[in-house]
Amino acid sequence: MKRFIGFIKKEFYHIFRDRRSLFILFGMPIAQILLFGFAITNEINNVDIAILDHSKDATTEEIINKISASKYFTIKQIIVREADIETVFKKGKIKAVLNFEKDFSKNLIKEQKATIQIITDATDPNTANSITNYINAILQNYQQSKNKGIQIDYQIVPQTRMVYNPELKGVFMFVPGVMTIILMLVSAMMTSISITREKELGTMEILLVSPLKPFQVIIGKVVPYIFLSLVNATVIVLLSIFIFKMPVAGSLFLLGAESVLFIITSLALGILISTIAQTQQAAMMISLMGLMLPVILLSGFIFPIASMPIPLQIISNIIPAKWFIIIIKGIMLKGVGITYVWKETLILIGMTLFFIGISVKKYKIRLE
């Protein structure tokens, strides 16, 4: 035990004396969570739009006022010719143009039908979609207020309610993802680098010649990272609670326990990588390409798995991060307990055992 403490102490010296690893350990999580929280967002806010009003009557004015009164849109420009639509889009500032047809009010009264054309800049399809939806909603709202008191025989009134994230805050979606990435990065990449570093420097040989058993060496190397990953997970959760007002609906204890499980999964992966890679550089490349990319692309962190092509959906199943994201989303947003995530938990445990099994096997082969 005393040997072990000495070993861990040495590991902390390595970490705290290396600026690069310190930055990855502590700068990165905070930078990522703030970036994802503030900068990268799907929410619509103060989008610049232009109006092309061919009729300029009371109704169109009311609608325009209603739109400009909402916090989602700012009317930046009034254009007068169809040809200008192209020009404003090309300039890039304007994301949508509302085109009111001629004699809008008259048509509405006479024929009970008038048309507005909503033209959006779909170079960014997600934003274009959201803009259309928001404008539609405003128009519908206007229509309803107009029709008040008028009896219509049939009417379907959809009542939508967004549960678990009623304000549709993007950060709620990103926090679980960022937490997953950070834990993966710190646990898998940092451990694989630190183990391969000992190989590169030749100190691993010295450790293997010493009375320490190989598994003691490995455990000594990973324990500090379990600790640091937990610190990171805590920082991320605290940031999201206090800065982004993200609720943690479920049990903090369960969240912690699941995080420890995922940290161990990642550490097992890191150890596996270090048995394959001979140099720090190789370990880093394998971690980045083999772990980070799939986590970002296929875990459901940014792109919903359900809308992926079937082959990718199948591949996504072998990515540990996917299961962890499901678990922590469940705990943080829905407040579910272990009875709802036991399946995912078992899958993670299974994967961890599998990775450890291969590492042990590979390690033995190397020693032969």
Add this chain to the structure above:
Amino acid sequence: MKKENVIEADQLTKTFGDFTAVNAISFEVKKGEIFGFLGANGAGKTTAMKMLIGISKPSSGTAKVAGFDVYSQTEFIKKNIGYMSQKFALYDDLTVKENITFFGGIYGLSRKKIKEKRAQLISELGLEDISNKLVGSLPLGWKQKLSFSVSLLHEPKIVFLDEPTGGVDPITRRHFWEMIYKAADQGTTIFVTTHYMDEAEYCDRVSIMVEGKIEALDTPKKLKEQFKVESMNDVFLKLARNIEAP
């Protein structure tokens, strides 16, 4: 007085697939001896050494190190040997003191013992002024001397040195060999591989490996007589050439 054998190898062999890296080598090393283990690059020195220090399993043959079997008792072997590899295996980002404490710790020395040894070692090497400096900032020669001292920290019966003097100047090499003699005088057995044939002359006995086999084994003086040459360098060249020529 006949001294006891601390290393005994008999027909020790290591194969990797079709390739025989070490081909049935047999030799003994006596207590307190400085045993030179010579050979060209790729002759199988390092592989042979790895089997003796218990990090590589032999394919066949037997060997005992410090009285323990290399197949089944590697744990005991590890407690009784010191090892210094050709890459100076100290941590550059730890200070001199921290390195000593760490290696003392993994060999299970008590805190009191470590403190004692540390003070002794630092004063012997004259490192008082820089004991709190990072090892990475020391010159190569000092690192090597420190590395050697660290490998002796737990007072092993045998110390294995894998090309310990690669890349250092002749004066430092000279100092290094003085340290080796001192350790041997105190009863530590030295098993050393080297490229430098002048260093081979400092050894009590040397073995020369060529393509996985031990082709010569005796005192430097007898080897020179046997091959009728003036220096170990010539012995080495003659042997290597004979093997290559036919």
